[in-house]
Amino acid sequence: MSRMSESKFVESFKTAHGDKIESAEMLRSMRASVLVKRETFIEVAKVLRDEFGFTIPVSGGAIDYPKEDRMQMMYYLMHPEERFILIYRVDLPREDLKLSTLTQVWEAMSFHEREAHEMFGIEFEGHPNMIPLLLPPDWKGGHPLRKDFKGEGVAE
């Protein structure tokens, strides 16, 4: 469990697969981040799981940048031996929020994708069970965690 393993990972990843991703960097000790393009999203995920050994799915969530007209979907992964967190990110334009589901690579991302769908409105293609997770089933308002949510859907 050496402290240099995050930078070693970032270097070896960039040399091997640098053309499929937008950027990869080490944020600080024990935190690394990879920003990938939407087209190579599943392919690079399979490489991370099989070649580099990121087998523990931790969590997933999204963030809304209305000023730059994009949303970013983030997945948190952990390596069982090296124990650092890798944040796997992909940018989506706000008009076209579609992404292939990551449950085909790590099946435990199912709950987090359901939550991102109801909170932000991102469509995940191929998800086995896309029903609301936290909001009531008769929720008629917008998507709560977007920056332009005005509180609708609360009153009866």
Next chain:
Amino acid sequence: MQEESKELRRNFDSVPGSGIVYNVVDYLLGWARKYSIWPIHFVTGCCSPEFMQVSGSEYDMERLGILPFASVRQCDCIMVVGIVSRKMALRVKYLYEQMGEPKYVVSVGACPTGKGPFYDSYAAVAVDDYVPVDVYIPGCPPRPEAIIHGMMLLQEKIKKEKRLGVKNV
């Protein structure tokens, strides 16, 4: 059946001294009812560990007769303990309708009263939009002494009720 009992009551009311009988009967029934309030074994939010401490060994709620009971038809109180979201508020209303008369609602904590520290939440509601509340106990979480004081206020309310507290007769 209702007209006959109203007829009997009107005849009885005209007898002098009938008020004393009503007062004695109400007093005895109120005394019996106030020392056995059975709430539903149901917690909705984060004040639940404090509720369990109150029914535990140090601040014993059962010496006042308050026994959390699982079967809804045999309970007379619903203690809404903690934050109520919209999904849960429909269940609270459903349980309130299932209980038999007379029934009471106690809102424990700042959250069911008026959303508490989550006052601008899009998913939480105040419980008195769904069921009529009798006693509000503030606090986040309320101290066990405060919960017992709130239940004693409910006992005072029951003691003063006329005609068994039934609201729809």
Next chain:
Amino acid sequence: MSEPEIVPDIMRISWGPQHPMSGQTRILLDLDGEKVHRIIADLGFTHRGIEKILENRTYLQGIVPIERMVMADTPNIGLCYIKAIEEAMGVEVPERANWIRSLVCEMARINSHLYAFGLQAESTGYFPAVFLWTTVDRAWILQLFAELTGARWSLNFFLPGGVYKDLPEGFENKIIEGVNYLRRRFQKYWDAMVENYTFEMRCNDVAILKPEDAIRLGATGPVLRGSGVAIDIRKDEPYAAYGDLDFEVITEDACDSMARTKVRFREIVQALNMMEQIAKEIPDGPVRTRVPFFARPKAGEYLSRVETSRGELGVHLFTDGGMNPYRVKINSPTLRNMYVFERLAELDEILMADIPVVINSIDPWYLDSDR
């Protein structure tokens, strides 16, 4: 309701929020006779929208809603949020404050694990007496919290830069007294629960979760350590004073419900030893570095992780230079473990009567998964 379809010859039971053992959630069980064919968890009954609320609070005000995520274990959650803010502001925490933080966190861990035992004992059907024992034993922890911070459950004791105030006079002696008391009581719990023939019959070989499945499905906390995988954030990324205390990562190899319960038992013993070590060896010094009240950290993203009693909690803080956070993403441990619970029916044969024992061996706190 938009739920998965019912298969013919299968009976669906809705085990709902009003049940003494279900907690604040609804679990749909598809039953084939006594055997559980499928489990579907319906979460969201305690959803408050904490992530949205934190965007409308300043950094110091945000400690109040976020600590109410798990009421039995609030210092660990507050510490995660405060660590993210300290990283954003670049604040150095004095050493005595770190030791006090570890002390309060370990007391909360004992509190939460005792609560889990009480529920586990009640779920086997006839140990409500053990649940009442735990209310007495937790009472001294809550009494110590009230003396130290003023509140029993939601302490709000940590501030960016340290802790709110120093330990009162004679507090270390009270800690050692309480530790000795709980060590004597611990033998009773061991005899009543772990070495008890009836409890073993209910919990041994129930819901076996193999290590490779636990890793693949994303289990965390005692659920993962009860399957033999030794992952503990206090050892991987030492925070507060955990780099200086001597403890070890506790694992069990049996992978069933009894193993998960035993992990919690042994963690309580270890937490008592750590508390005693802290009370004897705590260094002197200041307890707080002053930070401006309306501070604006620099723009960026900061992820902090903490080992709560249910597993790994992560708080990912996005700042944009203003007074409020831009976004706070919370990685909840119970949401990971609820996915494992849903898949347990496919991994091992579970009977309907075992479901309360299984779910309390996973120890969910639904306000944590719903946020």
